[in-house]
Structure formats: C-alpha cells, structure tokens
Amino acid sequence: MSNKPTLILLPNRDELDQLLSDNIAKTLNTAVHNHGQACMAVSGGSTPQKMLSLLGQASIDWPAIHTLLVDERWLPKDHTNSNEAMLRKTLLKGAAAACQYLPLKNSAETPDDGQYQLEEQLDTLAWPLSVVHLGMGDDGHTASWFHDSPEYPRLCAAHSQHCFAVHPGAAPYARITLSPNAVFSSEKIVIHITGKAKRDILENALGKYADYPISMVLHQQQVPVDIYWAP
Numbered sequence: 333m334s335n336k337p338t339l340i341l342l343p344n345r346d347e348l349d350q351l352l353s354d355n356i357a358k359t360l361n362t363a364v365h366n367h368g369q370a371c372m373a374v375s376g377g378s379t380p381q382k383m384l385s386l387l388g389q390a391s392i393d394w395p396a397i398h399t400l401l402v403d404e405r406w407l408p409k410d411h412t413n414s415n416e417a418m419l420r421k422t423l424l425k426g427a428a429a430a431c432q433y434l435p436l437k438n439s440a441e442t443p444d445d446g447q448y449q450l451e452e453q454l455d456t457l458a459w460p461l462s463v464v465h466l467g468m469g470d471d472g473h474t475a476s477w478f479h480d481s482p483e484y485p486r487l488c489a490a491h492s493q494h495c496f497a498v499h500p501g502a503a504p505y506a507r508i509t510l511s512p513n514a515v516f517s518s519e520k521i522v523i524h525i526t527g528k529a530k531r532d533i534l535e536n537a538l539g540k541y542a543d544y545p546i547s548m549v550l551h552q553q554q555v556p557v558d559i560y561w562a563p
C-alpha cells in the first residue's frame with residue numbers, strides 16, 4: 333500500500349485554522365455517529381492555538397469526545413509553557429469543556445514516575461484514536477520525539493507502550509509523549525504547520541532517507557496523513 337501524505341496549502345493562517353477546525357469537527361462527528369464516541373489527540377505549542385479555539389466552538393457532541401494532548405511538558409498545570417494550560421484557554425471552554433479530557437501530566441514528581449499511571453489510563457481508551465493532530469518544531473520534532481533524548485531509540489521501537497517519559501537534550505523541560513506506536517494507532521493524522529522554515533524542513537523530511545522525527549509520520553504506511561500548511 334502506498335500512503336503518500338496529502339499536502340493542503342492555504343493562502344493564510346486564518347483559512348488554515350478554519351478549514352482544519354472544520355475537518356477535525358467532521359471527523360469527530362462521523363466517529364460519534366458510527367461508534368457513539370470519538371477520541372482525539374491534539375498538539376501543544378503556539379501554532380494550534382487559534383485552530384483549537386475555533387474547534388472548541390464547533391457543533392460537536394462534546395460529552396462523547398475523549399480528548400488528550402499528544403505531549404506535555406512536566407510543569408505545573410498553570411505554568412505558561414504547560415500545553416494543558418494552553419488547551420484550557422483555547423479548546424476546553426464553553427460546550428467543549430464537557431468533553432472527557434485525559435491529562436497527560438499527573439501528580440507524580442517526574443514523568444518517569446508518572447508514565448505508569450498514564451499508561452494504564454491510556455489503555456482504557458477505545459483505540460484506534462479517531463484523529464491525531466501533530467505540530468512540528470523547527471528541528472523537525474513532532475509530539476515530544478527528540479533525536480537528542482536518550483529515550484529516542486526505545487521510543488521509535490516501542491510496539492505496545494503508548495507513552496514515554498522523555499528528556500530532550502536541547503529543548504527545555506522533561507516531558508511525557510505519546511509514542512509513535514500510539515500515534516499510528518489512529519484512523520487519521522493531520523499535521524499542522526506554518527511558515528517557510530517549517531515548510532522547508534517538511535520537504536526535507538519527506539525525502540526517502542530523511543530521519544527527522546516527523547519523517548516517521550511521513551513514511552509510515554498505516555494511517556493516512558494530511559498536511560495543512562499556510563505561510
């Protein structure tokens with residue numbers, strides 16, 4: 333099977349945010365119609381904030397939606413750089429606050445200690461995930477898959493583990509991340525990127541021999557991938 337990613341180019345970020353929000357909403361509504369529930373994993377960082385706000389206002393049966401992040405920095409939940417703090421200001425408001433939200437961070441001191449409880453919680457989700465929304469950093473990382481973390485080889489090779497504690501070399505904060513195995517246990521992946529620098533990295537990452545973390549997503553053959561980009 334050939335599963336080449338589809339590149340969807342938008343003229344500006346407003347149109348990208350609206351189209352992506354509409355398409356994720358459609359995917360969730362279809363899953364709820366077919367299965368009575370849906371599960372989505374969304375990215376943190378700065379790029380998705382407006383799109384997540386729009387998605388939170390979409391007409392969706394929110395109590396039927398399980399929501400989680402694809403990765404989280406192990407920080408207090410009200411920290412400026414906590415992905416959950418961002419999610420609470422954008423997606424998890426109004427009607428969308430009634431979704432079934434699974435935080436990746438728990439009360440353990442470190443992600444190394446917290447990953448076991450999270451793994452048990454992730455086991456209870458109805459896999460495959462309906463949709464996974466991925467961002468990408470300027471270094472080609474996605475989720476918290478970092479080449480320079482000691483966990484990277486095990487993360488890439490994992491066959492059953494859904495989450496990993498990660499200690500990036502250069503990027504700040506210890507983190508918890510969904511594994512490639514978890515991300516690829518999904519029905520659809522959308523990649524959300526903006527700006528020329530990220531487009532250039534993406535083009536490189538699409539190359540046959542490229543080994544950016546995002547290349548794992550672009551080269552896998554299990555799940556269809558749509559890439560949304562705007563300048």
Ligand SMILES: O=C1O[C@H](COP(=O)(O)O)[C@@H](O)[C@H](O)[C@H]1O
Nearest residue numbers: 375376377378379403467468469
């Ligand atoms: O650290 C992270 O970075 C990526 C990219 O973030 P952005 O700010 O460049 O959009 C993000 O996808 C990931 O969830 C986040 O934890």
